[in-house]
Amino acid sequence: xxxxxxRHVTLRLAFFCVLAAVFVWxxxxxxxxxxxxxxxxxxxxxxxxxxxxxxxxxxxxxxNPYYCGGFDAVGAPQTRFVSPTLLLGLLFGAERAEIxxxxxxxxxxxxxxxxxxxxxxxxxxxALVVAPVFALSGQYAVAYHRGWVQxxxxxxxxxxxxxxxxxxxxxxSGIAIASIAFATMLGFAGFFAAPLVALAxxxxxxxxxxxxPRTARLRSMAMLxxxxxxxxxxxxxxxxxxxxxxxxxPRIMAGTPGHAPKAxxxxxxxxxxxxxxxxxxxxxxxxxxxxxxxxxxxMHHRSALPSVIIAMICGWLATGYASRISSxxxxxELPIFAAIRYPERFLWxxxxxxxxxxxxxxxxxxxxxxxxxxxxxxxxxxxAGVAWTVGGEIAAFHRVALARTMGVxxxxxxxxxxxxxxxxxxxxxxxxxxxxxLSCYETHRLAESxxxxxxxxxxxxxxxxxxDAGTVKRLAWSPTKITLSVDVSRPxxxxxxxxxAPGWHATVGKVVSHEGLLAVDMPAGAHExxxxxxxxxxxGGATVTLASLVALAWIGxxxxxxxxxxxxxxxxxxxxxxxMPWVVAGVAYAASPDDRWPPxxxxxxxxxxxxxxxxxxxxxxxxxxxxxxxxxxxxxRVTGPDEHQNLLVEVYxxxxxxxxxxxxxxxxxxxxxxxxPVPKDHEEFFNADHQVVGGSFYLSDTPQGALVRDAFGxxxxxxxxxxxxxxxxxxxxxxxxxxxxxxxxxxxxASDHRVRIGTFVVH
Amino acid sequence: xxLPAQIAGFVVAVATTALVVMRAATAPAPSPPKHASAQDRxxxxxxxxxxxxxxxxxxxxxxxxxxxxxxxxxxxxxAASVRELxxxxxxxxxxxxxxxxxxxxxxxxxxxxxxxxxxDRSVNAVPVKPRPIFD
Numbered sequence: 020x021x022x023x024x025x026r027h028v029t030l031r032l033a034f035f036c037v038l039a040a041v042f043v044w045x046x047x048x049x050x051x052x053x054x055x056x057x058x059x060x061x062x063x064x065x066x067x068x069x070x071x072x073x074x075x076x077x078x079x080x081x082x083n084p085y086y087c088g089g090f091d092a093v094g095a096p097q098t099r100f101v102s103p104t105l106l107l108g109l110l111f112g113a114e115r116a117e118i119x120x121x122x123x124x125x126x127x128x129x130x131x132x133x134x135x136x137x138x139x140x141x142x143x144x145x146a147l148v149v150a151p152v153f154a155l156s157g158q159y160a161v162a163y164h165r166g167w168v169q170x171x172x173x174x175x176x177x178x179x180x181x182x183x184x185x186x187x188x189x190x191x192s193g194i195a196i197a198s199i200a201f202a203t204m205l206g207f208a209g210f211f212a213a214p215l216v217a218l219a220x221x222x223x224x225x226x227x228x229x230x231x232p233r234t235a236r237l238r239s240m241a242m243l244x245x246x247x248x249x250x251x252x253x254x255x256x257x258x259x260x261x262x263x264x265x266x267x268x269p270r271i272m273a274g275t276p277g278h279a280p281k282a283x284x285x286x287x288x289x290x291x292x293x294x295x296x297x298x299x300x301x302x303x304x305x306x307x308x309x310x311x312x313x314x315x316x317x318m319h320h321r322s323a324l325p326s327v328i329i330a331m332i333c334g335w336l337a338t339g340y341a342s343r344i345s346s347x348x349x350x351x352e353l354p355i356f357a358a359i360r361y362p363e364r365f366l367w368x369x370x371x372x373x374x375x376x377x378x379x380x381x382x383x384x385x386x387x388x389x390x391x392x393x394x395x396x397x398x399x400x401x402x403a404g405v406a407w408t409v410g411g412e413i414a415a416f417h418r419v420a421l422a423r424t425m426g427v428x429x430x431x432x433x434x435x436x437x438x439x440x441x442x443x444x445x446x447x448x449x450x451x452x453x454x455x456x457l458s459c460y461e462t463h464r465l466a467e468s469x470x471x472x473x474x475x476x477x478x479x480x481x482x483x484x485x486x487d488a489g490t491v492k493r494l495a496w497s498p499t500k501i502t503l504s505v506d507v508s509r510p511x512x513x514x515x516x517x518x519x520a521p522g523w524h525a526t527v528g529k530v531v532s533h534e535g536l537l538a539v540d541m542p543a544g545a546h547e548x549x550x551x552x553x554x555x556x557x558x559g560g561a562t563v564t565l566a567s568l569v570a571l572a573w574i575g576x577x578x579x580x581x582x583x584x585x586x587x588x589x590x591x592x593x594x595x596x597x598x599m600p601w602v603v604a605g606v607a608y609a610a611s612p613d614d615r616w617p618p619x620x621x622x623x624x625x626x627x628x629x630x631x632x633x634x635x636x637x638x639x640x641x642x643x644x645x646x647x648x649x650x651x652x653x654x655x656r657v658t659g660p661d662e663h664q665n666l667l668v669e670v671y672x673x674x675x676x677x678x679x680x681x682x683x684x685x686x687x688x689x690x691x692x693x694x695x696p697v698p699k700d701h702e703e704f705f706n707a708d709h710q711v712v713g714g715s716f717y718l719s720d721t722p723q724g725a726l727v728r729d730a731f732g733x734x735x736x737x738x739x740x741x742x743x744x745x746x747x748x749x750x751x752x753x754x755x756x757x758x759x760x761x762x763x764x765x766x767x768x769a770s771d772h773r774v775r776i777g778t779f780v781v782h
Numbered sequence: 783x784x785l786p787a788q789i790a791g792f793v794v795a796v797a798t799t800a801l802v803v804m805r806a807a808t809a810p811a812p813s814p815p816k817h818a819s820a821q822d823r824x825x826x827x828x829x830x831x832x833x834x835x836x837x838x839x840x841x842x843x844x845x846x847x848x849x850x851x852x853x854x855x856x857x858x859x860x861a862a863s864v865r866e867l868x869x870x871x872x873x874x875x876x877x878x879x880x881x882x883x884x885x886x887x888x889x890x891x892x893x894x895x896x897x898x899x900x901x902d903r904s905v906n907a908v909p910v911k912p913r914p915i916f917d
Contacts, residue, residue, distance in 0.1 A: 029791030050809035273914035444861035471907035624848035665846030732846025
């Protein structure tokens with residue numbers, strides 16, 4: 020009977036709502052406070068400023084002037100307001116909306132899991148009780164503790180997979196479900212999870228296709244292509260602006276993170292707790308030992324095999340570079356996977372796919388034996404196992420959520436917005452004052468002008484070469500519109516203490532980028548000029564999204580009237596509807612009146628150019644060393660150590676042909692052996708290996724043939740006195756590993772497949 | 783039998799959601815903050831200003847030749863001090879930040895490049911350039 024009741028959506032939702040209410044209940048009392056964890060200060064600021072922009076100024080939050088000197092808010096990958104949850108913020112305020120968002124996403128996640136599990140699990144009760152395991156698992160607790168509320172968007176992954184399978188089964192509703200879920204997820208800042216979702220969707224597609232009869236696979240493939248197409252075009256409102264941002268300022272991740280299987284097991288079954296204000300890997304994906312036992316129980320059935328294989332692959336990916344053969348490393352060679360930071364997040368997908376065998380176990384094991392006693396007994400034991408799992412997850416969430424350091428945002432807005440030096444570690448406390456923070460952090464570089472200042476008497480002023488040409492006065496200000504009175508005796512440039520970005524327009528004069536600063540070239544005379552931000556990327560993206568939704572609706576109507584959408588009769592019409600949003604996108608892109616971002620600047624961490632012209636090297640030592648990898652070290656220089664015991668190392672090199680992404684420059688600082696014994700507590704070796712030049716680009720992405728200046732600092736505190744050599748070599752951090760051979764040392768000394776690029780003395 | 787069950791489910795779902803929304807919406811708001819006096823504000827600004835050289839030195843040592851990381855470390859030290867000063871005085875962080883901001887704007891630098899008059903107060907922007915390995 021319970022199984023029959025589980026089929027009713029309202030009863031299921033009642034069950035899920037009660038569970039979600041238990042999940043968030045103790046935290047509701049803190050709803051008016053903010054989490055003071057460091058990342059919250061930009062993530063929450065994004066949400067708060069969006070809500071403030073709508074509430075106070077009645078404008079769409081297209082531009083965020085409160086952080087980093089201002090940026091395109093829709094184009095920022097970590098803003099989450101382009102989703103229905105914005106309504107919660109508008110109704111209840113940013114603080115109180117956060118926990119409500121968690122509640123609603125938990126319910127949505129459980130319902131999505133139920134529906135997705137039911138595609139392959141015939142027993143509704145089994146799907147009902149297993150659905151919460153993924154939706155309440157430990158990573159959501161970790162994310163909430165750290166203020167990564169946008170990670171709740173991962174609750175939409177089961178919906179995306181549901182849509183994919185329905186599409187493969189040739190149901191048009193699948194296209195709509197996958198597209199809308201994906202667009203919502205991206206709107207809710209799911210960009211860094213998107214590569215994982217793409218992989219999960221590929222796994223799901225392959226499995227679903229394999230389940231279809233051969234004769235239907237061609238049409239299923241067509242449905243899949245249509246799904247992928249609509250997933251991209253429905254999300255275009257967000258994809259286009261974010262693509263523009265990331266192309267102008269890419270996210271670069273290096274390193275070789277990895278976890279031993281034991282550590283991953285601890286992540287799944289360990290106790291999730293807060294230590295020194297943060298969580299560690301233990302329990303970070305908590306599902307408990309009971310879930311793993313049920314998974315083992317569910318593995319025995321043949322129907323569970325695809326899920327088991329996918330879950331195992333996810334486990335393998337989660338080991339990162341710790342595996343002898345790193346699937347994660349191979350994945351990172353692909354463009355959209357290159358910026359994945361944490362391999363352990365594949366455990367999340369592993370839990371999702373492992374839920375199917377667990378539900379299968381619940382559905383089948385009671386029928387293995389005979390008799391009512393066996394059935395009742397096994398059902399009770401299995402349900403107790405799941406209840407223990409879910410109970411453990413809820414307890415973990417309460418434990419870490421209540422261990423957050425809570426604070427209060429005090430409203431006290433200054434009348435006129437201005438930039439301040441700011442502080443990204445506590446930036447929300449500046450936004451609440453209507454003050455911008457130039458101190459900022461993001462996971463990718465931002466186009467930020469070095470001319471921004473936090474101490475100006477006026478935020479809008481005449482450029483220094485026209486300072487005597489007249490006056491500039493602010494008449495009105497809102498986040499996306501600034502009105503100025505400009506009176507100049509000759510053509511003059513007005514500078515605004517915010518960043519330039521494509522999408523700023525002026526009613527008089529011409530908007531330009533003045534070394535990255537927002538500026539407008541004004542004609543002589545007295546003018547009232549309004550600067551407004553309305554980026555074409557958002558307008559164009561919104562148009563494509565709208566066109567896609569219309570096309571989807573039309574496909575739905577045609578499917579209802581005429582049946583299968585890729586039947587011979589409907590093929591042409593459906594194809595046109597799939598292609599139509601791309602035509603709109605192409606036209607919109609071609610019609611863009613906005614300037615484009617300049618290509619990203621390749622710089623070193625000290626601000627110096629990383630690509631230099633031939634002959635720009637004046638004082639470095641010529642080397643001319645060649646390696647078995649197509650790289651050539653031309654010159655080298657070592658400066659220091661300075662009063663802070665810091666050394667500046669510069670290596671000038673060229674890439675002569677393509678090299679793997681995992682190529683690394685090994686840099687060793689070694690004290691010469693013949694020196695006196697090393698005093699106690701002193702060092703005779705320092706390592707400065709790196710895969711990325713100046714945080715700007717991988718060695719493999721250096722322009723072929725160009726002269727690269729790789730400048731980096733090394734702190735050599737406690738270096739033993741004596742003469743030291745600086746050695747450079749190339750090799751691979753993963754895959755083949757090991758060092759590239761020195762085929763010709765040039766003018767340098769070579770040793771152990773390394774060339775000496777300089778020396779220094781420690782006194 | 784199914785219809786009453788469905789209605790019951792609907793009622794429970796809506797009631798539970800309403801309860802959660804109501805509890806979040808009525809969670810006790812923080813008590814009105816104490817404001818800093820003019821003397822407190824001057825004290826905050828002076829204390830922060832007096833510590834800045836030390837922070838810059840530490841940051842230069844910890845992050846050689848890395849402009850953004852140095853500035854970020856500087857602000858990390860500043861944040862710790864803001865928390866400390868706010869905690870001692872019982873005022874919100876906002877009051878301390880306003881004091882620092884007023885102090886920096888008090889003797890405003892001329893706009894544009896002329897602002898280099900007081901480079902030691904770290905008022906210029908250093909473009910964000912996250913380290914490729916954060917941990």
